[in-house]
Amino acid sequence: MNKFTFLKSDRSNIQTVVASGLLLVTISILDVLLNSFFKINLLSFLPSKISFFSPLIIGLIGFHLIRIEYSGNKYLDILNKNINTTTFNAILTLVIIFLVIKALPPSLSWMILDANISGDSKDACTGSGACWTYIKVWFRRFMYGMYPNEQHWRINTAFILVIALGTFGLFATEKMKKYLALYYVFIYPIMAFLIIYYLISGGYFGLEWIETGAWGGLSLTFIVSFFCLIFCFPLGMILALGRRSSLPAVRYISIGYIEFWRGVPLITVLFMSSVMFPMFLPEDFFMDKLVRVIIAITLFEGAYCAEVIRGGLQSLPRGQYDAAKSLGMGYWKMHIFVILPQALKLVIPGICNTFLALVKDTPLIFVVGLAEIAGMLALAKTNPKWLGFAMEGYIFASIIFWIICYAMSKYSYNLEAKYKTER
Amino acid sequence: MKFRLLAYLFFFIGFADLFVKIFYGNIFSDLTEDYYEIANPILVFTPVIFFSIGGIFLKESKVSMSLENFGTTRIKYYSPQFICLSLVVLIFLFFTFNAQMNMENRGIDFGFSFLQQEASFDMQFSLMDYDGQDPYWWAYVVALLNTLLVAFLGIIFCTIIGVIVGIARLSPNFLIRNTAAWYVEFFRNIPLLLQIFFWYYAALRALPLPQDASPLFGVTYLTIKGYYMPAFLWNNLNVFVYSVIAAIISIILIRYYAVKLRDTEGKQLPVFYISLIILIVLPALTFLVGGVSLNFEIPVLKQLSATSYIYDGGIAVPPELIALTLALSLYTATFVAECVRAGIQGISKGQKEAAASLGLNTNQVLKLVIMPQALRIIIPPTTNQYLNLTKNSSLAAAIAYPDLVLVFAGTALMQTGRAIEIVSITMLTYLSISLAIAALMNWYNKSIEIKEK
Numbered sequence: 001m002n003k004f005t006f007l008k009s010d011r012s013n014i015q016t017v018v019a020s021g022l023l024l025v026t027i028s029i030l031d032v033l034l035n036s037f038f039k040i041n042l043l044s045f046l047p048s049k050i051s052f053f054s055p056l057i058i059g060l061i062g063f064h065l066i067r068i069e070y071s072g073n074k075y076l077d078i079l080n081k082n083i084n085t086t087t088f089n090a091i092l093t094l095v096i097i098f099l100v101i102k103a104l105p106p107s108l109s110w111m112i113l114d115a116n117i118s119g120d121s122k123d124a125c126t127g128s129g130a131c132w133t134y135i136k137v138w139f140r141r142f143m144y145g146m147y148p149n150e151q152h153w154r155i156n157t158a159f160i161l162v163i164a165l166g167t168f169g170l171f172a173t174e175k176m177k178k179y180l181a182l183y184y185v186f187i188y189p190i191m192a193f194l195i196i197y198y199l200i201s202g203g204y205f206g207l208e209w210i211e212t213g214a215w216g217g218l219s220l221t222f223i224v225s226f227f228c229l230i231f232c233f234p235l236g237m238i239l240a241l242g243r244r245s246s247l248p249a250v251r252y253i254s255i256g257y258i259e260f261w262r263g264v265p266l267i268t269v270l271f272m273s274s275v276m277f278p279m280f281l282p283e284d285f286f287m288d289k290l291v292r293v294i295i296a297i298t299l300f301e302g303a304y305c306a307e308v309i310r311g312g313l314q315s316l317p318r319g320q321y322d323a324a325k326s327l328g329m330g331y332w333k334m335h336i337f338v339i340l341p342q343a344l345k346l347v348i349p350g351i352c353n354t355f356l357a358l359v360k361d362t363p364l365i366f367v368v369g370l371a372e373i374a375g376m377l378a379l380a381k382t383n384p385k386w387l388g389f390a391m392e393g394y395i396f397a398s399i400i401f402w403i404i405c406y407a408m409s410k411y412s413y414n415l416e417a418k419y420k421t422e423r
Numbered sequence: 424m425k426f427r428l429l430a431y432l433f434f435f436i437g438f439a440d441l442f443v444k445i446f447y448g449n450i451f452s453d454l455t456e457d458y459y460e461i462a463n464p465i466l467v468f469t470p471v472i473f474f475s476i477g478g479i480f481l482k483e484s485k486v487s488m489s490l491e492n493f494g495t496t497r498i499k500y501y502s503p504q505f506i507c508l509s510l511v512v513l514i515f516l517f518f519t520f521n522a523q524m525n526m527e528n529r530g531i532d533f534g535f536s537f538l539q540q541e542a543s544f545d546m547q548f549s550l551m552d553y554d555g556q557d558p559y560w561w562a563y564v565v566a567l568l569n570t571l572l573v574a575f576l577g578i579i580f581c582t583i584i585g586v587i588v589g590i591a592r593l594s595p596n597f598l599i600r601n602t603a604a605w606y607v608e609f610f611r612n613i614p615l616l617l618q619i620f621f622w623y624y625a626a627l628r629a630l631p632l633p634q635d636a637s638p639l640f641g642v643t644y645l646t647i648k649g650y651y652m653p654a655f656l657w658n659n660l661n662v663f664v665y666s667v668i669a670a671i672i673s674i675i676l677i678r679y680y681a682v683k684l685r686d687t688e689g690k691q692l693p694v695f696y697i698s699l700i701i702l703i704v705l706p707a708l709t710f711l712v713g714g715v716s717l718n719f720e721i722p723v724l725k726q727l728s729a730t731s732y733i734y735d736g737g738i739a740v741p742p743e744l745i746a747l748t749l750a751l752s753l754y755t756a757t758f759v760a761e762c763v764r765a766g767i768q769g770i771s772k773g774q775k776e777a778a779a780s781l782g783l784n785t786n787q788v789l790k791l792v793i794m795p796q797a798l799r800i801i802i803p804p805t806t807n808q809y810l811n812l813t814k815n816s817s818l819a820a821a822i823a824y825p826d827l828v829l830v831f832a833g834t835a836l837m838q839t840g841r842a843i844e845i846v847s848i849t850m851l852t853y854l855s856i857s858l859a860i861a862a863l864m865n866w867y868n869k870s871i872e873i874k875e876k
Contacts, residue, residue, distance in 0.1 A: 081595075089595070092599050248479070249505075263858055264854055265814035267820060268817060278525075280517075360613075363616040374620065394624065
């Protein structure tokens with residue numbers, strides 16, 4: 001290795017080594033950059049196979065040269081520590097940089113530069129890029145489904161009212177805080193249901209009756225996940241307590257229930273709610289499809305909720321139970337005042353994950369014929385006037401769902417930090 | 424002891440019941456008319472009920488009256504249980520009664536005899552021979568195999584991607600760490616159904632038509648109509664299979680011997696290389712000695728009509744399967760990656776340092792100290808994810824991949840109109856897969872548990 005002493009970098013020749021190393025890295029990145037953005041190949045004089053790999057090789061030599069431990073330069077040390085620890089790491093670093101540079105121009109030009117958003121028919125889309133006109137024209141359908149256009153204010157008002165009622169807890173005074181749990185578990189769901197029933201469904205107060213078949217789009221996603229979310233939590237709590245009960249019959253019923261729902265896929269549950277469940281009801285008893293779906297998802301997610309809450313109950317030290325019992329508390333008093341408040345705090349992240357899964361599961365109601373956003377996309381995709389824009393539609397829906405779910409998961413981290421108590 | 428005997432008795436009755444129901448139809452249909460009318464729909468579930476009663480007895484035989492209930496009065500102990508049980512029974516009876524009335528009104532009778540009828544629908548893709556003249560039960564088996572195929576492929580790919588991403592998330596390299604983190608955040612926050620739709624309707628539709636496709640790796644073609652691969656034509660396949668089995672058995676023996684050698688004499692055998700050599704050499708020998716030979720059937724472009732082309736010969740992987748496998752593995756890999764990360768992070772630094780101070784090298788530290796402990800944390804949640812993947816594979820119905828849900832709970836249900844029977848069979852199938860894996864997992868967990876005093 002003595003031959004290559006000039007390649008061996010240390011602090012003595014730092015000036016030359018760093019200068020030449022950075023130059024090589026810059027050349028390699030510049031080559032890829034020019035190649036992908038302007039179709040200029042700096043190294044075209046080399047044979048094609050070598051010129052394909054040449055940026056990698058040049059960049060690698062450059063990274064090798066600047067890999068100096070304790071160089072004394074703060075920025076160089078940070079660089080080396082983070083992306084240039086070994087040769088293998090340097091290769092991966094270069095590959096990632098190159099891939100990003102290579103992928104940028106086509107995706108940029110597809111999504112923004114060559115894309116169209118003007119106009120209101122397919123003819124406006126002439127470029128080779130995405131046709132956002134499609135999203136613009138169908139936007140209301142994706143949001144509200146087949147709900148009549150002039151009635152959309154009803155959905156908006158209902159949502160605003162429900163959210164406003166939900167923020168009630170933030171303004172509660174010390175005196176009212178005692179009743180907050182009662183409010184959120186019993187009063188709030190009923191009020192929300194009444195608001196949604198009277199405002200969105202209509203039929204009263206001079207509002208036009210709109211059947212649930214016409215509901216759809218993202219608003220339906222919200223309605224379904226909201227109700228399932230509200231109802232599955234108490235159900236899960238009861239089941240979790242049942243599974244931890246010392247009474248064998250209660251315990252086995254809970255275990256059977258939880259394991260049954262956790263063992264089947266949601267899609268078969270939805271199939272059951274739409275084809276098998278009506279057989280189990282009296283003949284003249286009609287239940288709306290949407291209600292059936294909400295019940296099905298609630299029963300399904302309740303089992304998952306129960307397992308999460310059970311985890312929290314199990315992680316409480318036994319001393320808490322013993323202490324509560326020794327104070328003379330009965331079963332319910334012990335759980336409501338001592339066990340559950342502590343256990344529920346512990347399971348906040350788990351519960352949030354369950355709710356996240358619930359929101360992500362709602363597009364599945366598409367299989368029983370409810371046109372939620374995935375269903376509306378399928379409808380728009382097959383519209384003869386708007387053929388061939390599947391990509392735009394799915395990207396749009398994915399972005400919306402990603403924002404919702406990402407925000408929820410970040411919020412759950414905040415909640416977790418907020419309720420963290422010293423143990 | 425009494426309880427245990429009762430448990431076995433109930434298991435036996437359950438099995439006998441199931442057996443009779445599958446092969447001879449409903450045994451109870453010969454009973455009196457009145458009984459038949461009330462109880463018929465509930466009879467589907469009798470094997471399940473027998474099994475669960477047996478299970479309860481088995482469990483109770485191990486646990487006697489626990490200390491928890493010491494001092495509780497009898498009334499407090501029995502009345503809630505009685506109320507719960509009667510509630511459940513009432514709900515069941517209500518549903519059964521309604522189902523009975525509804526079926527009577529619609530003139531449907533109940534039973535599984537339809538499974539013997541001719542299915543008379545076609546499946547686009549199947550692993551076994553299937554055509555419309557086969558009975559429904561064969562359609563069920565073929566569809567179940569399709570489901571298991573997609574689950575199997577998904578599990579393999581999601582494990583590969585998940586392990587790589589999970590390790591990458593702990594990389595010292597800033598770029599790799601963040602790329603992996605963004606991959607996880609991106610793919611797990613988009614509903615799986617949308618991802619499947621995206622791959623199937625948007626991404627795979629952008630592939631070339633069969634006549635325009637350029638070969639991938641020389642002999643395979645990725646087209647809008649699917650992925651065409653050469654098929655393997657074996658001579659004396661059985662000899663080859665025996666040689667592979669022999670290789671696997673010898674590897675297991677060598678591993679066992681290596682562990683023994685390590686424990687008794689402290690010597691390390693290069694087990695991995697030895698296994699690799701055996702796995703390559705033994706099957707290769709059969710080509711030279713055993714008369715095994717392998718030919719490839721390469722797909723050839725064939726014209727169907729003026730504009731329609733197709734590849735003939737070889738193996739055709741339908742686009743539905745590709746889209747489903749891609750979406751399932753990319754989605755589940757994010758969760759597997761998190762499990763892997765949590766497992767590796769869960770090992771305290773002291774373990775690594777202690778192992779290094781004993782003089783083990785980096786590979787030995789990883790193999791003998793870190794991995795055995797990390798796997799203990801990684802495997803249970805990962806199995807859970809595999810189970811989720813298997814259940815999620817039922818989304819295949821949305822893009823018309825002929826899996827259990829689409830074929831059986833979809834087409835067969837439409838044709839026969841037997842909602843209760845078919846939905847129950849479908850749910851019980853998934854349930855038994857889940858419970859079987861869960862039972863396996865519990866057993867595994869017990870066996871690797873750290874035994875403390």
